[in-house]
Amino acid sequence: MPLEFDKSFFENSLYNFMLLKRYFSSLGRFKLPVPLNEPLKTFSPGSLERENLTSAIKELKASEKCVPVIINGERIFSGNISDQVIGGDHQKRICQFHEADETLTRRAIEEGLKAKKLWQRMPLEHRASVFLKAADLLTTKYRYQMMAATMLGQGKNIYQAEIDCITELADFWRFNCHFAEKIYEDQPLRNNVGNWNRVEYRPLDGFVAAISPFNFTAIGGNLCSAPALMGNSVVWKPSSAAVYSNYLVYKILEEAGLPPGVIQFLPGSPQPIVNEMLSHKALSGIHFTGSTFVFREIWKQVGNRIESYSSYPRLVGETGGKNLHFIHESADLLNAAANTIRSAFEYQGQKCSACSRLYVPDSVWPKFKQHLLTMHSSIKVGPVDGTVVKCFKIDFTNFCTNVINKQAFDKIKSYIDYARSSSEARIIAGGECNKFKLNQVGNDEKGYFIHPTIIETSDIHFKTMKEEIFGPVLTVFVYPAKEYEKYAEIAANSSEYALTAGIFASERSIIQNLEEKMLYASGNLYINDKSTGAIVGQQPFGGSKASGTNDKAGALMNLLRWTSARAIKENFIHISDYIYPSNLK
Numbered sequence: 001m002p003l004e005f006d007k008s009f010f011e012n013s014l015y016n017f018m019l020l021k022r023y024f025s026s027l028g029r030f031k032l033p034v035p036l037n038e039p040l041k042t043f044s045p046g047s048l049e050r051e052n053l054t055s056a057i058k059e060l061k062a063s064e065k066c067v068p069v070i071i072n073g074e075r076i077f078s079g080n081i082s083d084q085v086i087g088g089d090h091q092k093r094i095c096q097f098h099e100a101d102e103t104l105t106r107r108a109i110e111e112g113l114k115a116k117k118l119w120q121r122m123p124l125e126h127r128a129s130v131f132l133k134a135a136d137l138l139t140t141k142y143r144y145q146m147m148a149a150t151m152l153g154q155g156k157n158i159y160q161a162e163i164d165c166i167t168e169l170a171d172f173w174r175f176n177c178h179f180a181e182k183i184y185e186d187q188p189l190r191n192n193v194g195n196w197n198r199v200e201y202r203p204l205d206g207f208v209a210a211i212s213p214f215n216f217t218a219i220g221g222n223l224c225s226a227p228a229l230m231g232n233s234v235v236w237k238p239s240s241a242a243v244y245s246n247y248l249v250y251k252i253l254e255e256a257g258l259p260p261g262v263i264q265f266l267p268g269s270p271q272p273i274v275n276e277m278l279s280h281k282a283l284s285g286i287h288f289t290g291s292t293f294v295f296r297e298i299w300k301q302v303g304n305r306i307e308s309y310s311s312y313p314r315l316v317g318e319t320g321g322k323n324l325h326f327i328h329e330s331a332d333l334l335n336a337a338a339n340t341i342r343s344a345f346e347y348q349g350q351k352c353s354a355c356s357r358l359y360v361p362d363s364v365w366p367k368f369k370q371h372l373l374t375m376h377s378s379i380k381v382g383p384v385d386g387t388v389v390k391c392f393k394i395d396f397t398n399f400c401t402n403v404i405n406k407q408a409f410d411k412i413k414s415y416i417d418y419a420r421s422s423s424e425a426r427i428i429a430g431g432e433c434n435k436f437k438l439n440q441v442g443n444d445e446k447g448y449f450i451h452p453t454i455i456e457t458s459d460i461h462f463k464t465m466k467e468e469i470f471g472p473v474l475t476v477f478v479y480p481a482k483e484y485e486k487y488a489e490i491a492a493n494s495s496e497y498a499l500t501a502g503i504f505a506s507e508r509s510i511i512q513n514l515e516e517k518m519l520y521a522s523g524n525l526y527i528n529d530k531s532t533g534a535i536v537g538q539q540p541f542g543g544s545k546a547s548g549t550n551d552k553a554g555a556l557m558n559l560l561r562w563t564s565a566r567a568i569k570e571n572f573i574h575i576s577d578y579i580y581p582s583n584l585k
């Protein structure tokens with residue numbers, strides 16, 4: 001790099017501009033801001049934030065949105081159009097979106113690889129600045145717009161939307177920068193005399209496919225941005241049931257300065273897009289979150305094509321769960337019941353971490369059941385913006401809202417029907433799928449509502465104790481209190497999944513014992529707390545077995561998957577002969 005300024009040199013090309021940035025960044029060793037978790041707002045009645053949110057919801061409902069495919073920042077209206085409906089009022093849609101196909105996907109990959117050439121050379125502090133700025137835009141300018149999009153589009157009440165699309169997404173963006181900095185700081189400990197060793201954390205040699213689920217806006221935002229932060233180009237296929245909020249994520253990143261092409265945004269039906277990505281030679285990684293079934297299909301396809309790739313694609317997938325709460329008789333029962341209600345029914349059980357199997361000792365079951373049923377009876381179910389549609393009135397008091405779509409509604413209902421007709425199970429609360437108390441909910445003609453349901457079973461391996469339902473359905477098995485160790489072992493080892501678990505006890509030795517028994521039952525273990533609600537920077541999130549590759553979203557471990565390190569040794573002492581002293585006579 002010349003020390004004298006040659007104007008034409010700097011004007012020549014963007015590439016030179018990037019080199020200029022590198023030059024200046026070498027004039028200091030910067031420290032990225034130490035991240036803090038984004039604080040929650042209260043949204044209490046009469047608060048300014050509630051007023052702002054109300055306006056954002058009204059604005060979103062009043063206007064027709066159209067989402068394009070985005071390649072290199074260019075908006076492409078493919079003409080192949082689908083709807084993202086509002087699940088609580090499914091005659092209405094939140095947006096129409098244009099779908100990508102194989103040709104657009106191929107173009108997105110090729111163009112992304114070109115964009116990567118510059119992006120990977122940009123120093124970390126500049127790449128990180130994009131995501132830090134995005135977090136600030138999200139939590140200020142776009143806060144209410146994003147919440148409205150996530151609430152209406154994905155069926156979340158205020159609290160559930162805020163912990164997802166605002167705080168968790170901002171935390172992913174800010175903490176990931178911090179973790180990337182830590183990775184870059186990790187350099188060889190020793191240098192032999194006359195040598196200097198360095199490690200550089202290159203992005204992967206190719207592109208990364210990000211494939212995201214409907215249920216967390218933050219997950220979509222993290223799946224595409226974590227590899228991008230590490231210098232990769234990413235082709236992102238959002239879920240068709242979360243297109244609008246995910247489009248806002250893209251727009252925020254763009255406004256924050258993400259160069260065109262680094263993340264390509266490809267909504268549309270999964271098969272053509274994903275198949276095209278999987279069949280490209282330059283596929284170097286997959287960042288997936290979604291169901292176990294789909295991830296296994298993707299893994300199989302990659303395996304079958306392994307010889308066609310220029311590298312071994314990194315497969316990172318966080319998938320399904322069948323999460324448990326195990327109650328010991330020494331537990332604080334009120335705390336255990338309240339946490340179980342939250343874990344099982346918040347966001348209608350549509351969290352991979354939701355508690356869906358519960359083990360309770362017979363000695364305390366009558367009391368515990370009473371707590372559960374009392375709390376359950378006060379759960380309000382209805383649309384995110386209220387049960388009265390008249391006069392555009394907005395009411396935020398519903399604790400549970402709709403499930404995501406008809407497919408989910410039908411699947412969840414089939415499990416409830418199965419339990420209803422089984423001699424080994426009894427529905428002890430809820431179970432309604434289209435009939436609700438007046439003033440609480442409409443019916444499935446209007447929205448996909450399922451009342452929080454509690455099933456009691458006498459079979460510890462009952463269908464609803466084993467299969468992921470992904471809805472507001474909790475199954476309880478009552479075990480003999482004296483045999484808690486035996487039943488804890490069954491609870492720990494009887495599922496193909498291992499995502500989250502909560503143990504509830506007050507005696508220390510029991511807590512220790514349960515913690516040991518649950519060693520491989522989950523990737524996230526909670527003691528006297530619910531199995532949901534991991535916070536970035538506090539509880540790195542992910543599970544093993546059929547629940548995923550456990551690469552821990554929002555953690556240094558995840559970012560490591562998006563780099564392919566190069567070790568560089570420089571020799572300062574030149575030699576004149578090849579013989580070692582040990583070769584001498």
Ligand SMILES: NC(=O)c1ccc[n+]([C@@H]2O[C@H](COP(=O)([O-])OP(=O)(O)OC[C@H]3O[C@@H](n4cnc5c(N)ncnc54)[C@H](O)[C@@H]3O)[C@@H](O)[C@H]2O)c1
Binds near residue numbers: 292353548
């Ligand atoms: N472990 C975690 O961290 C975590 C977090 C959130 C959700 N999940 C899991 O995600 C699931 C719910 O989300 P979902 O319904 O969006 O999941 P899904 O598997 O149906 O979809 C996930 C993504 O894969 C795409 N897809 C669907 N079918 C495909 C196919 N045949 N080939 C390629 N891609 C395909 C979808 O379009 C979407 O983008 C649940 O199983 C839940 O447990 C896991």
Ligand SMILES: N[C@@H](CCC=O)C(=O)O
Binds near residue numbers: 215351353
């Ligand atoms: N990270 C979230 C779950 C995400 C999956 O749906 C939690 O910890 O509850």
